[in-house]
Structure formats: structure tokens, C-alpha cells
Amino acid sequence: MELRIGHLYADLMSIYGDRGNVLCLAQRARWRGIACTVTPLGLGDALLPEAHDLLFMGGGQDREQRLVAEDFQTAKGQPLREAAEAGVAILAICGGYQLMGHYYRDADGTELPGVGLFDAYTIPGQGPRLIGNVVVQSSVPGLEDRTLVGFENHGGRTHLQGDTRPLGRVVVGGGNNGQDGFEGAVCRNAFGTYLHGSCLPKNPWLADLLIRRALERRYGPVDLAPLDDTLEEEAHRAAVNRARETR
């Protein structure tokens, strides 16, 4: 088996250690004997919807988000929607997540059009940035008994509508908008979240769910061999405790 990861805007959209998610996915595949390739997809590069099993996009500052939003309009938006439609697994973090909704209006009032994978929009918040450790009770099918932990740092407030479900319910922290108690978004195999941390290394169950869904599109039902996640689980626990102490 082979896991083909496309890393969207690896150079531009990589803030707060988001590339750790790609390192995590690649290692967890390789440790199971699954070959893994990571292809960077930069500004102007063509995106072929069938060429990737999993697409990842991290966060960035407003300046980078503007460049990416333009590239979505001119190059990658349509193939990205086709990939999502075809069931390619997608994970977008923070600034990437914001651009996966219908639009992102930044603090200056500039409105950036998004890809529309999620029935969601992001607008500037009234209050201060939402910054700090976050604990989420997952509502992702198959992960209902799990928590997800990470660090959020965003000014924008994301609101979900229609069929788009949240990743889970906030136990500690702000989440999508600091008001409705939701964090992240899920639509088919596309996932969006504000969790940095990096997110996946401390939430290995989410990493494995993404790997499995990514592979199943091409290979049918997949059973991933279990890995020794002692360190990951300890890091998860420590981060949860720290969230309760610091917020």
C-alpha cells in the first residue's frame, strides 16, 4: 500500500509547527510498512484531484492567506472541491481551515473567498484573539470516546451551517467562535480545526483515522496495525492537564 500526501502551500502556510502533522502522518504510515510520499503543492502548481490520497494545509498570517485565496480562485479551488467530492482525506488547520469555508473576512475588513468545502464562514471577532490550550470532546464517528487537545491562536470566528458538523464540543478553550461551544468542522473526509500543537502527534487516533480514510478510497476496508502510543498518550494527558491549569 501507498499513502500519497499532498502538502498544500508547505512554504507559505506553515505556522506554529503545523508541518508536524505531515511528519506524523508520514511516520505512522511508514512504521506500518506503508510507503509514503509527500508532494509540496505551491502557488501556481497544478492540483490533480486523483493524484493524492490525503491533502494537508496549515495556517499562515493574513499576508499569506491573501496569496493562497488568490491561488484558490485561479488554480486549485476547483480541483480541491473535486478531490473532496471523490472522498480524498483533507486536513486543514487554522488559517487553512478558514479558507475551506465560504469566505474569510480578516480584521481589516478584507473578504477572502474560500473553497467552500465546509458550509461555514469566518468573520473577525469582537473580543480579543482566542489564544491558549484547547480540549475538545470529539464527536467524529469512531472517535466519540476520545478527546482532542491542541493550542489555538486565532482572531477570526468561524460559524458552521447546514450539514457541516463540528469536530467536537469544547471542554476547555474558545473553539470555532468562543460562543457556540463547537470546535472544527467535518464534511465527508474533510476535516478542519483550529488546533495547533502540532495537532496530530498528540492526537494519534485522529491521525490514524485520517490515514485509514485516505487509504480506503483506493484499497477498500483497511485495518491499521496498532502502534505503541505510550509517549503520545502521555503527551496528550499532559497537554489536557495543562489546559485545565492555564485557562
Next chain:
Amino acid sequence: MRLLLAIWAAKLVAFACRALGRGGGTSLPGLVALRIHPRADSCLAARLPRGCVVITGTNGKTTTAKMVATVLRTAELRVVRNVSGANLRRGAVATLVGATGPLGRLDADIGLFELDEATIPEMVRALRPRIVAVTNLFRDQLDRYGELDTTAKRMNQAFRESLQREQTLVLNADDPLVAELAEGSPARVVRFGIDAPQAAGDADSHAADTKTCPICGGDYDYAARHFAHIGHFACPKCGHGRVAPDVRVSELKLCGSEALELAVEGETRIEVRVAAGGIYNAYNVAAAVALCQALGITRDRLVEGLEAFRPAFGRVESLEFPDGKRSLLLLAKNPTGMNQVIRLLRDAGGVRHVVIGLNDNIADGRDVSWIWDADFEQLVGVPESVVVTGIRAWDMAVRLKYAGFAPEQVTVEPDPRAALQVALDRSAPGETVHVVPTYTVLLDVRGKLEREGIAPPFWEEL
């Protein structure tokens, strides 16, 4: 009168802090003074016969400040200088009060302040410094200040609006974000940089913050990349690029993890050996030379002072243990700093046991995500073992696991002093344990070593 009152009140608070054993009382006295006299720092700074100098930037301010302080003292100037932990306004005020006598006489010739990037707009107005030097701008503790571009924008605005012709900006020519800071400012600009081919390093691009041209959004090309986004940058689309520096390191030799030999060309050419390893310290030397020249220090004093320099506490600080073992403290608090330490450990040779400490207190930055931007992959195969420690030790253990360390190479010991002991016990007499802590892990382990009589108290460093 009000100023005197502020001074007395602050001195009383400082005395109480010491009496209660709460360290040197580096900030609280400043808060008290400002409460009584909101312009206490402006008034006190104005009494310094040689004015004051401000150093800011993400990395290197403490080392640069210490280099400059050593040179100024060599030139027989009395320097008042804040400690590295007290780099907000209240810390600067507390420092000035500490140097003031009970009748308001300031016992110093010149002030030297290392200040947090975020305080610069406020402090440029308050202190009216002769010189403002900016070492570099990296992603660091963004969770406190918002985004890097915003910080740079606010600094540039302050330089445009609050500086005058007779003030000087000393800027890193090789950092695209810093190079832009002088735009529109009436101040005199002196740039420093490195032109030595030995500085070109691994392109640890994961830690780079600015790769796109601020003018047209194009990607920079680098004729030479020294580390992260620092180097000889140019935008192929619009032509915006590095300006040739006024003070340049033209020759550079790395001597292990603890020294550099370099030639610096500014108003004159100097050749020095400085007790600080790594490329990033070559930039600190260049910044210090540019600053001292702007202050009119003579060539001989400059060389003498730089050679007399010893690293600030925790920045490549060597400590001896009774059993003939040694530990080297190497502060690393962000991806760029960590990558520099990793490069230094690779180059040092014979590194067997390393301690890496990660805390997430406010002074470290609450967000530990940055460890995923540092290239720990480059550390695989260098030490035999790593002991990870601190509040977020498990995060660091996971980071090393995904970087490719074998499980048996990594030990988790959350208490920093105990972690150091684990590594020391594994070492042979004469060997060195490299300790790589974030800021509050450093304070923790160093505090314990002070009580054991192994490390000197850090306020004696001044």
C-alpha cells in the same frame, strides 16, 4: 519632588523584594515608580550624560547587550543595564531607579537596555535613545503579540514618527523584515551583515518566517542563506533586496561550540576571537561592532572589549561539577535558536548526552508547537541519549520519536535538575553534558545549581 518620591518608593519595594528572598526584584519597583511618576524613565534617562542605547529583536539581544556592555566598560564608561528577564518598560525603570542615589543622582554614564520587540514603540518615546539596534525578527511567543508582520509594522511606525535625524538605527541587513524597518524614518541608518562564505548553512527553511517579498509577494532568491530567513536575499520579481551593510563580517572561522574568529570591516577593519560559538553569534558581534562604532568607541577598546566578553548566563554557559564533569547550558526558546543549537551540537563533535527542557510558562510562550518547526531530524545520530525534561517533557519526547530517535535513546524526567543528573551519571569524568532549556527551565535548573554552589548567582553577571 514627585520623581524623588517615585525613586524612594521603588527603592523600598526593591529592598523588600530582596529581604523576602524574592530574587533581585527586577520589575516590581519599576511598576511602583511608574505609578507614582508616569514619566519616571524619561526623566531619569534624560540625566544620563551619554544618553542610552536600546537593543531589540527576537534572538541575540542579551548576548549583543553583554558584548556592548563589556566594550563600554573597557572604555571606562559606567554602564547601567537591565537584566535579560526584565525587558519590558517596568524592568527598564527598575534598572534606572536601582542606579539612582537617594538624592536623585544617577550613578552612570550611559544606559543600555535590551527590550522586548512589543515595547519598542512605547520605549522609543520614553527613553529617546541615541541608538536603537534590531538584531533580527523571528517567530517567537506570537501567542502574546499577535503576528510577526504586525510587530514589524508597529516598530516601523515608531521609527518613522518618533525618531529624529540625530538618532541612529542599527539594523541587520541580512534579515528582510528588519531591513525594511528604516523605511521612511529620518534617523541615520547603519546596517550590519555577514559576507563570509563560511556562514552559508543548511537551509533549515522550516523555521523561516519571511520568504515572500513584502513589496510584491514574490518568493525571495537567496545568493547565500545563513540560517532561517537570514542571508543575502533578493526578490527576482521586483528587485527588492539586501542593501550592502556598512559593518560586515568578511572572514569567519567557527572554533567548536564556544568561540569564533572573525574579521569585521566597518569604519576600520578589526580581527578578533570572541568567546561565543555559532553563526548567530557572528551577527551579534557585527551588531555590537556597529553599535560601538556609532558610539564613537576607538578601535583598540573595541577589540579589547570583545575579547574580554564572556557569554551571558545560560547562553553557552559552562559549569563545572565536583567530579570533573561539565555541563554547558544552551538556551533555546524558538525554532531558529533551536536549529542553531542543533547545528552547534553537530559541529562540536563528541557530544554523547544531551538534556532538552521544555516549559510552557508565560516567559517561555504558552504554545509549544514551535518544537515541530525545529529540525530535530538533524540531531538524530549525534548524541547517544537525550533526557527530556520540563512541564512539556512528553511533547519533546514525541517530537524526538517522530524525528527518528529510537525509544531507548530518549528518557523522560520532568524535573530539570534530576534530568541533568541522569545525563551526568551516564557521562565519564571530563565529559560535557549539553543542556538545552527554554527560559524558565533554565531559571529552574540554574537556581538549583546556584544553591548547590555550582553556578554563580545570575544578577552578579551585570
